[in-house]
Ligand SMILES: Cc1cc2nc3c(=O)[nH]c(=O)nc-3n(C[C@H](O)[C@H](O)[C@H](O)COP(=O)(O)O)c2cc1C
């Protein structure tokens with residue numbers, strides 16, 4: 001049994017290479033009972049600023065896992081910094097003993113810093129990394145990656161930058177533009193249901209969010225801008241993952257309109 005969170009498909013791709021039974025965290029969070037029992041249980045999640053996305057944290061806080069082997073695969077695009085030890089500690093603080101963590105270098109989908117065309121042209125040897133991880137998981141290996149000095153420094157630098165400028169990492173700089181044609185894709189791919197359609201146009205409900213970039217990356221009309229964007233016309237979704245996959249993973253359903261009562 002493996003749980004995943006994904007905005008652009010990397011984590012879903014990894015999850016599918018490891019196990020047949022894959023479950024979306026945003027869908028699981030809709031359930032009342034979050035108790036799971038299996039021989040092995042895994043989480044595949046992206047690294048955000050050396051840590052875990054808010055929605056993944058919420059799942060770890062709420063879920064109860066009954067297993068003799070718990071593992072995590074953390075995807076990233078540039079620096080995994082302290083993500084291994086940070087995630088192990090976060091799980092430990094919520095009563096979960098983590099046996100194994102491996103980070104997997106893939107396309108970096110962080111649009112403020114990376115050009116998606118350049119990222120997609122790079123060969124990061126993803127399948128080799130996944131196969132190595134799968135072998136270790138099959139052997140039930142025990143290991144948590146320790147950060148390098150460079151990783152610790154990168155984490156400190158990013159943490160300071162986001163403490164001073166939270167808007168760079170909390171979704172405040174996302175803007176729906178006049179190019180929006182009202183297709184509602186962004187509403188369907190948002191893992192926290194933070195987008196609604198108003199008079200045929202997309203509108204964000206709260207100005208802060210996970211900043212997963214699923215809406216920005218998957219908008220077919222390039223109609224969502226970021227204040228800082230390396231290449232506005234380059235967007236990414238993993239080549240083996242469809243838009244339907246992302247929608248199925250993340251959709252939160254339309255918010256029901258309150259019934260009007262006429263007297
Ligand atoms: C808000 C945000 C923060 C990120 N922080 C990091 C990071 O600290 N280090 C890194 O190497 N990649 C970082 N990334 C890149 C993602 O971790 C990476 O592209 C991941 O594989 C995306 O997974 P997904 O396609 O399943 O959403 C970040 C991406 C986002 C959107």
Ligand code: SF4
Nearest residue numbers: 180181183184186219
């Ligand atoms: S996906 Fe793009 S075009 Fe479609 S509703 Fe959202 S912002 Fe508008």
Ligand code: SF4
Nearest residue numbers: 190209210212213215
């Ligand atoms: S509004 Fe966009 S960036 Fe924010 S959580 Fe939803 S899909 Fe992700």
